[in-house]
Amino acid sequence: DAGITQSPRYKITETGRQVTLMCHQTWSHSYMFWYRQDLGHGLRLIYYSAAADITDKGEVPDGYVVSRSKTENFPLTLESATRSQTSVYFCASKNTREAFFGQGTRLTVV
Amino acid sequence: AQSVTQLGSHVSVSEGALVLLRCNYSSSVPPYLFWYVQYPNQGLQLLLKYTSAATLVKGINGFEAEFKKSETSFHLTKPSAHMSDAAEYFCAVSGNSGNTPLVFGKGTRLSVIA
Numbered sequence: 001d002a003g004i005t006q007s008p009r010y011k012i013t014e015t016g017r018q019v020t021l022m023c024h025q026t027w028s029h030s031y032m033f034w035y036r037q038d039l040g041h042g043l044r045l046i047y048y049s050a051a052a053d054i055t056d057k058g059e060v061p062d063g064y065v066v067s068r069s070k071t072e073n074f075p076l077t078l079e080s081a082t083r084s085q086t087s088v089y090f091c092a093s094k095n096t097r098e099a100f101f102g103q104g105t106r107l108t109v110v
Numbered sequence: 111a112q113s114v115t116q117l118g119s120h121v122s123v124s125e126g127a128l129v130l131l132r133c134n135y136s137s138s139v140p141p142y143l144f145w146y147v148q149y150p151n152q153g154l155q156l157l158l159k160y161t162s163a164a165t166l167v168k169g170i171n172g173f174e175a176e177f178k179k180s181e182t183s184f185h186l187t188k189p190s191a192h193m194s195d196a197a198e199y200f201c202a203v204s205g206n207s208g209n210t211p212l213v214f215g216k217g218t219r220l221s222v223i224a
Contacts, residue, residue, distance in 0.1 A: 031211075033211055033212075035214075040119075040216060041216060042116075042200060042214045042215055042216035042217045043154075043200065043202075043214040044214075045211050045212075045213070048211050058211065090153065090154065092212075094212075097142070097159065097161050098144075098156060098159060099144075099156075099212055101146075101153045101154040102153055103152065103153040104152075104153050
């Protein structure tokens with residue numbers, strides 16, 4: 001199916017564990033983004049990528065790692081999860097005029 | 111640098127009344143502007159976008175917004191609210207180069223009262 005998909009949709013993990021959120025898009029958009037959504041903060045940019053093997057930090061990158069070996073995939077890794085990283089995470093891809101969002105991953109760190 | 115301010119974290123209107131959600135932006139370059147809607151447990155859906163064409167932009171579900179450069183505003187309106195409009199609304203700005211991240215406001219929750 002065409003579009004942008006995130007997996008898993010829901011994840012519960014323990015403090016200190018590593019967890020990876022997956023994002024896959026089928027349009028071959030060059031630009032991809034990771035945001036986190038928290039009450040009272042809206043969506044904040046974590047990392048973005050202009051192309052395969054090109055990534056850059058956003059507003060709140062600490063504690064996160066990204067990679068982009070293929071244009072269509074942009075995984076986000078929490079190296080050692082903390083409770084403050086409990087959030088809803090959205091991946092997006094963008095053409096020149098519009099961004100398209102995945103359905104989100106709700107991550108709970110206990 | 112770019113930023114967005116959405117005035118009012120929660121707006122409540124009666125069914126059939128005018129909806130007005132306010133958005134002011136700051137941008138060092140000519141902006142592209144967007145309104146997204148988010149229903150509970152859903153992703154973000156694009157309502158409308160301004161990309162330097164007509165300043166009055168019409169979107170889905172009867173919503174429209176007007177880009178006012180002099181006021182640095184991009185307010186979202188709908189003449190008559192419907193119960194199904196209850197959702198979270200986000201205004202966002204990006205640069206007009208096409209390949210810059212969207213910067214979001216903090217959102218406005220719209221409640222519609224029967």
